[in-house]
Amino acid sequence: MNEHKVLAISLxxxxxxxxxxxxxxxxxxxxxxTEIKKVELLTQKQEIKRPNKKDYLVGNFDKGDLFLISYIDxxxxxxxxxxxxxxxxxxxxxxxxxxxxxxxxxxxxxDLSGNDGLHPSAGLxxxxxxxxxxxxxxxxxxxxxxxSIFRETKSDGKFSKIQLENLAINLGIDKxxxxxxxxxxxxxxxxxxxxxxxxKAGVRSVPKIYIYIKSNDAFMEVxxxxxxIEEIINKFLESQEK
Numbered sequence: 001m002n003e004h005k006v007l008a009i010s011l012x013x014x015x016x017x018x019x020x021x022x023x024x025x026x027x028x029x030x031x032x033x034t035e036i037k038k039v040e041l042l043t044q045k046q047e048i049k050r051p052n053k054k055d056y057l058v059g060n061f062d063k064g065d066l067f068l069i070s071y072i073d074x075x076x077x078x079x080x081x082x083x084x085x086x087x088x089x090x091x092x093x094x095x096x097x098x099x100x101x102x103x104x105x106x107x108x109x110x111d112l113s114g115n116d117g118l119h120p121s122a123g124l125x126x127x128x129x130x131x132x133x134x135x136x137x138x139x140x141x142x143x144x145x146x147x148s149i150f151r152e153t154k155s156d157g158k159f160s161k162i163q164l165e166n167l168a169i170n171l172g173i174d175k176x177x178x179x180x181x182x183x184x185x186x187x188x189x190x191x192x193x194x195x196x197x198x199x200k201a202g203v204r205s206v207p208k209i210y211i212y213i214k215s216n217d218a219f220m221e222v223x224x225x226x227x228x229i230e231e232i233i234n235k236f237l238e239s240q241e242k
Contacts, residue, residue, distance in 0.1 A: 046200040048210055048219055051102055056133075056142040058090050059100025065215050066099050066236050068229065071106040071198065071208040074126060074149045075119035075157055078224070082207045083150065085226040089233075098240060099233060103142070105129060106195070106203050109157075119157040124182070125149055127191050128164040131181035135173050144171055 051057070051067045070086065072079040086101065093099045107122030132145045148167045153159050161182070168178045181187060207224045211232060222229060 046197060048201045048203075048212075049197070050217075051100070051212060051214070056103040056139055057100055058102075058143075059094075060097045061100065063097040064100035065213060065240075066233060067102055067212040067214065068100070068233075069102045069104065069210040069212060070224075071104050071203050071206055073105070073107045073119055073122050073206040074129065074146060075107070075122040075153055075155050075159065076206050077155045079207045080150045080155070082224050082226075083146075089226060089230060092230075093233060096237065098237070103146075104198070106198050106206055106208065108206060110195075116157075119155075121157050121159040123191075123195075124161060125153075125159055125164060127182060127187065128168065128178075130191065131178055131187070132168050132171060132173055134187075135177050135181060136171070141171060 048069070051061065051064070051069070053061055068086075068089075070082070072083065090101055105126040107126045108118040109120055109123030109126075110117045129142060129145050129149075132141050133139055145167065148170070149159070149164075152163065152167065165175060165178060169175055209222050209224050209229070211220045211222055211229075212218070213220075213236070222232065
């Protein structure tokens, strides 16, 4: 092979490498640009949703003025412990129509990029809870099913679909309807949109607790400390008596 041919082949080879490098670099930055846009989308600030009749609520929605809003994850040990204490609080104030309690699901099953979070199975568990309520048309099933998960889970993020299915059947939920609901793309889309909304609103960890005073249209974030929350409720009730 003469020198001219060697030079020509070398030039072609170098050109191919250069073009491939440019193409790879372009793909890399397009990928990075997509990730940045995804992060920007998720971090645009929104307001915490005001109490609404779609919420899982204990109390009187229409007469309630102080709403204790708890964001929880069914795989979260801290949420399980807080839930047990909050039930005692609910029992204490059950005759106070101006005080109501709301539960919202915020599973830590993913991160900003869609990768697995602290509790990978919590997303499926949360969707299963919604499905049980939807199929039964009974919001009280939210608490029955959530408590059954709390009893059974090891909080290791590995709770299986079969386990969820069996718990649903134990509550009288039809197996086929349950699986159909879990596999429904519209339900999944609604769930994801709700998760993103809550993330944008500032929910990052669980249990995350807010107090909403309807008469003032005001939110207050509080620590998941039952003693402190009880003091706030008592002061609120005292102010109503004046």
